[in-house]
Amino acid sequence: xxxxxxxxxxxxxxxxxxxxxxxxxxxxxxxxxxxxxxxxxxxxxxxxxxxxxxxxxxxxxxxxxxxxxxxxxxxxxxxxxxxxxxxxxxxxxxxxxxxxxxxxxxxxxxxxxxxxxxxxxxxxxxxxxxxxxxxxxxxxxxxxxxxxxxxxxxxxxxxxxxxxxxxxxxxxxxxxxxxxxxxxxxxxxxxxxxxxxxxxxxxxxxxxxxxxxxxxxxxxxxxxxxxxxxxxxxxxxxxxxxxxxxxxxxxxxxxxxxxxxxxxxxxxxxxxxxxxxxxxxxxxxxxxxxxxxxxxxxxxxxxxxxxxxxxxxxxxxxxxxxxxxxxxxxxxxxxxxxxxxxxxxxxxxxxxxxxxxxxxxxxxxxxxxxxxxxxxxxxxxxxxxxxxxxxxxxxxxxxxxxx
Amino acid sequence: xxxxxxxxxxxxxxxxxxxxxxxxxxxxxxxxxxxxxxxxxxxxxxxxxxxxxxxxxxxxxxxxxxxxxxxxxxxxxxxxxxxxxxxxxxxxxxxxxxxxxxxxxxxxxxxxxxxxxxxxxxxxxxxxxxxxxxxxxxxxxxxxxxxxxxxxxxxxxxxxxxxxxxxxxxxxxxxxxxxxxxxxxxxxxxxxxxxxxxxxxxxxxxxxxxxxxxxxxxxxxxxxxxxxxxxxxxxxxxxxxxxxxxxxxxxxxxxxxxxxxxxxxxxxxxxxxxxxxxxxxxxxxxxxxxxxxxxxxxxxxxxxxxxxxxxxxxxxxxxxxxxxxxxxxxxxxxxxxxxxxxxxxxxxxxxxxxxxxxxxxxxxxxxxxxxxxxxx
Numbered sequence: 001x002x003x004x005x006x007x008x009x010x011x012x013x014x015x016x017x018x019x020x021x022x023x024x025x026x027x028x029x030x031x032x033x034x035x036x037x038x039x040x041x042x043x044x045x046x047x048x049x050x051x052x053x054x055x056x057x058x059x060x061x062x063x064x065x066x067x068x069x070x071x072x073x074x075x076x077x078x079x080x081x082x083x084x085x086x087x088x089x090x091x092x093x094x095x096x097x098x099x100x101x102x103x104x105x106x107x108x109x110x111x112x113x114x115x116x117x118x119x120x121x122x123x124x125x126x127x128x129x130x131x132x133x134x135x136x137x138x139x140x141x142x143x144x145x146x147x148x149x150x151x152x153x154x155x156x157x158x159x160x161x162x163x164x165x166x167x168x169x170x171x172x173x174x175x176x177x178x179x180x181x182x183x184x185x186x187x188x189x190x191x192x193x194x195x196x197x198x199x200x201x202x203x204x205x206x207x208x209x210x211x212x213x214x215x216x217x218x219x220x221x222x223x224x225x226x227x228x229x230x231x232x233x234x235x236x237x238x239x240x241x242x243x244x245x246x247x248x249x250x251x252x253x254x255x256x257x258x259x260x261x262x263x264x265x266x267x268x269x270x271x272x273x274x275x276x277x278x279x280x281x282x283x284x285x286x287x288x289x290x291x292x293x294x295x296x297x298x299x300x301x302x303x304x305x306x307x308x309x310x311x312x313x314x315x316x317x318x319x320x321x322x323x324x325x326x327x328x329x330x331x332x333x334x335x336x337x338x339x340x341x342x343x344x345x346x347x348x349x350x351x352x353x354x355x356x357x358x359x360x361x362x363x364x365x366x367x368x369x370x371x372x373x374x375x376x377x378x379x380x381x382x383x384x385x386x387x388x389x390x391x392x393x394x395x396x397x398x399x400x401x402x403x
Numbered sequence: 404x405x406x407x408x409x410x411x412x413x414x415x416x417x418x419x420x421x422x423x424x425x426x427x428x429x430x431x432x433x434x435x436x437x438x439x440x441x442x443x444x445x446x447x448x449x450x451x452x453x454x455x456x457x458x459x460x461x462x463x464x465x466x467x468x469x470x471x472x473x474x475x476x477x478x479x480x481x482x483x484x485x486x487x488x489x490x491x492x493x494x495x496x497x498x499x500x501x502x503x504x505x506x507x508x509x510x511x512x513x514x515x516x517x518x519x520x521x522x523x524x525x526x527x528x529x530x531x532x533x534x535x536x537x538x539x540x541x542x543x544x545x546x547x548x549x550x551x552x553x554x555x556x557x558x559x560x561x562x563x564x565x566x567x568x569x570x571x572x573x574x575x576x577x578x579x580x581x582x583x584x585x586x587x588x589x590x591x592x593x594x595x596x597x598x599x600x601x602x603x604x605x606x607x608x609x610x611x612x613x614x615x616x617x618x619x620x621x622x623x624x625x626x627x628x629x630x631x632x633x634x635x636x637x638x639x640x641x642x643x644x645x646x647x648x649x650x651x652x653x654x655x656x657x658x659x660x661x662x663x664x665x666x667x668x669x670x671x672x673x674x675x676x677x678x679x680x681x682x683x684x685x686x687x688x689x690x691x692x693x694x695x696x697x698x699x700x701x702x703x704x705x706x707x708x709x710x711x712x713x714x715x716x717x718x719x720x721x722x723x724x725x726x727x728x729x730x731x732x733x734x735x736x737x738x739x740x741x742x743x744x745x746x747x748x749x750x751x752x753x754x755x756x757x758x759x760x761x762x763x764x765x766x767x768x769x770x771x772x773x774x775x776x777x778x779x
Contacts, residue, residue, distance in 0.1 A: 030702075034607065069625060077739060079737060079738040079741060080734065080735075080738055081734040081737075083475060083729055083731070083734060084731060084734055084735065085731075087736075115530065116504050119504055119505050119508075119530075119698075119731075119732070120505055120532060120735075122700055122729050123697070123731065123732050123735035123736070124735065126700075126701060126702055126704065126735070127735055127738065127739055130703070130704055130739050131701055138530065138531060138700060138702070140529055140530035140531045140537070140700070141510050142502065142527040142528075142529065142530075142540070142544075143502035143525075143527065145502075145511075145525030152540055152543040152544065152547075153540070155536070155539070155540070156529060156531075156536050156537070156540035158541070159534075159535075159536030160531055160534075160536060163534070163536070261615045314510075315510075316513075317511070317512035340473055342475060344505075345475070345476060345504075345505040345506045345729075345731060346505035346506075346508055346509070347507065348473050348475070348476075349472060349473070349476055349506050349509030349510075349513070350508075350509035350513065351473070351507065351510055352470060352471055352472070352473070353509075353512055353517075354470055354517050357516070385539055
């Protein structure tokens with residue numbers, strides 16, 4: 001039977017919905033379901049057929065759908081400081097209220113934590129484990145102190161990887177099939193390569209798509225990259241982008257006058273304002289660390305361990321800087337916008353220095369604005385507009401001078 | 404025998420001006436290494452003949468650290484970086500920086516590109532600290548740090564020297580345990596600010612010298628007649644509780660500190676470093692056995708249970724949480740630990756502390772009200 005060919009965007013959306021529904025179905029069948037940190041080695045749960053859902057994704061979705069403030073304020077009423085990560089605050093509210101009109105995820109029977117993105121995850125999941133009375137498994141990935149993930153770290157992560165499998169077998173009653181793990185690792189590579197290929201299409205001028213689309217598509221890169229469906233969807237996405245690029249077309253609305261690197265997590269609760277502020281001036285996002293953030297390239301298990309230590313915010317500063325500079329130069333940016341994210345002390349603590357060195361190494365103008373990933377109270381549209389206006393003027397002047 | 408008040412004075416003087424102590428060490432031709440919180444073993448520094456110098460921030464207004472850190476990073480890191488940027492720590496051979504909290508992860512690069520001349524030693528340790536793999540990772544990491552320190556010191560790092568350094572620091576831990584017990588028995592002689600100064604001075608003095616001073620003081624306290632003090636008994640918790648202004652208010656409000664679960668204080672000396680064949684393994688095990696600190700992986704919140712035990716053992720009227728402003732790990736711990744205290748019927752007061760604005764008049768009102776409530 002010939003199926004009508006669907007576009008990648010709808011395939012990805014359907015896949016995301018299906019993955020979410022699968023978790024609900026599993027829960028309703030009485031299977032054990034976990035809550036999982038976004039950069040936890042998903043190869044384990046995918047290979048074991050253990051459904052997991054991602055509170056961070058829920059935090060982003062709730063923020064985007066307008067529930068961030070309500071959920072954050074409730075958590076503050078529970079005693080959590082407004083200084084803490086808004087994803088965590090949203091999650092604590094959900095754990096307390098047990099309902100959320102914007103998005104619900106099945107409650108967990110266990111928690112899978114990984115601190116390669118931040119140590120805040122550890123404290124957040126400790127509290128959840130206590131609150132929900134469920135077991136917590138931590139894969140601790142110490143911050144890298146050099147370019148490479150050394151042998152001691154690889155051994156440590158590997159031991160925790162093995163220990164996690166044993167604990168999950170005890171919790172869920174499911175066994176790890178190591179042939180299946182090899183398959184999942186291969187599929188994850190395929191997904192990662194396809195994701196990088198799709199995101200890599202931004203190097204074309206004009207970029208074949210609006211860079212903000214990455215924020216929509218990356219959810220599947222996070223939750224489903226170990227599945228064949230995700231690999232196929234990203235391959236389709238890459239094909240679409242490449243076809244558009246070949247024709248010199250773009251899904252970006254309007255003329256792409258300027259190209260920028262956007263640094264940091266999106267302001268989910270202020271997505272429209274942050275997007276419009278750029279799009280209305282003909283500014284397209286053509287570089288972001290979210291490309292490499294959800295692609296893990298490795299050939300074997302030891303390399304897998306190292307790959308999970310090389311994620312943004314776990315890698316050393318110089319590596320992080322090089323990643324941005326390389327992307328910015330390759331994708332021919334005219335400027336960069338840095339998000340000082342109130343939620344993320346890990347990211348924000350180095351942002352000023354990152355911005356300074358990025359500016360020197362790329363020679364493009366930069367601006368920093370204050371915001372938050374899901375708490376709209378930390379974002380000022382007026383400040384954002386002023387900063388983007390200033391950046392636009394400099395980019396315009398630079399273009400005139402270049403002409 | 405010397406009176407306790409005379410023996411306390413040098414501790415207070417040291418804490419008022421730790422920089423003078425650093426200058427003295429450097430003038431003697433010794434090398435010193437800055438040691439940031441948390442759980443960077445000083446023993447590694449002693450083992451190569453250098454002097455550790457504790458870097459827990461300082462009460463000062465920052466002018467330059469804001470070029471590197473945004474405002475919502477804790478004052479320990481802001482003010483430590485500020486000291487580096489102002490040249491107040493010039494002469495240090497290195498700074499040891501762990502990465503066990505998110506703000507610390509960027510301290511290394513901020514220091515490296517801001518201060519420049521003083522190298523950073525990354526002091527990684529494993530959060531899965533009670534498992535064999537975590538212990539082994541931490542042991543290997545400490546070995547690597549020792550090697551780096553030996554290079555800086557220009558001498559070999561031997562196991563015997565490390566074992567000796569552990570013994571010296573364990574003696575100091577024992578002396579501090581004896582002192583805190585004596586101070587709790589004699590609040591009329593040791594104010595909260597005095598207690599803090601005695602503990603904190605160890606970060607700037609040679610541990611052997613500190614041990615001798617602490618022992619002399621403890622002996623003098625133990626020789627005092629039984630205390631008739633009738634004030635309010637507190638157990639403190641948090642990262643730091645060393646602000647003289649805040650501690651003076653505590654004393655003036657009729658409180659004494661009976662025990663603490665403070666990262667800069669008893670958390671570091673409640674337990675000894677185990678003696679093991681490979682001394683670096685003992686240091687790793689010490690980390691595995693440590694409790695009561697929010698930067699340690701603590702899935703069951705043993706911290707809360709320990710705090711309840713400490714408060715009960717000290718017959719405390721209440722617990723004071725000195726909340727380091729913008730400290731994520733502390734702010735996360737507060738909610739479940741507060742509930743554990745409530746369940747145990749132990750009153751809690753939380754006071755926010757910020758080294759950049761050391762004015763505690765708001766805390767005075769809160770403490771006076773807390774005292775009134777406790778007195779019923």
